[in-house]
Amino acid sequence: MGDYGFIDIVLFAMIAAFLILRLRSVLGKHRNSGEGKSNLGLHTLTQSHKTEKQPAEGDSKEESKIEPQNSEKDNDGVDLAEIQGAIPGFEKGEFLAGVRAAFEIIVNSFSSGDKEKLAGLLSDEVFNNFSSAITDRERLGHVSESSLIRIIDTVLLEANISDGSVLLTVKILSEQINATKGEQGEVVDGNPDLVLEVADIWTFSKEIESPDPNWRLVATRSLE
Secondary structure (H helix, E strand, O other), X not given: OHHHHHHHXXXXXXXXXXXXXXXXXXXXXXXXXXXXXXXXXXXXXXXXXXXXXXXXXOOOOOOEEOOOOOOOOOOOOOOOHHHHHHOOOOXXXXXXXXXXXXXXXXXXXXXXXXXXHHHOOEOHHHHHHHHHHHHHXXXXXXXXXXXXXXXXXXXEEEEEEEOOEEEEEEEEEEEEEEEEEOOOOOEEEEXXXXXXXXXXXXXXXXXXXXOOOOOEEEEEEEEO
């Protein structure tokens, strides 16, 4: 019985080791390593794409940055008094909840190549960049197998009013798995076994006088 008991212990140990290895392959081996910086294929796009509104010719009105000296700031250090004056009923918590929902939809839609969903959430310039990247990926026969694991945090960084629009810039910290595969199933970018912690800086815009209640993504970049 002693020998059989020893063999059982060895077998259980081998099974446990196998399960641990399988879990590591599913959940990711490392966090915050330098690998797989493609940010669901958006990394190059977000690094190079930044929309800056140019004032119309003859328009001397400068961009208003919302930081009056004597006003109260929220717990992110951003003054929202002028924003709330421009958009009655504006609530930061509701806005950030919308950012989280939009981030998930945009990231997943880009990964799946759903241009129709993207069109309703992006400015024309951002959409054209994202759409071109999707078209290039499809032309190469590449398939994105990336996924958003979870959004860790969203922080409002800056609030501006420019050319009749409110611009709110948010830092979005998330965990993602980034991988792109070729026609034969080979990995051509990223690592399907690696969970990355990614910091994105996204700017959303809403026209003050527009009846459309939706915010659109107008600028993106990723922090290294």
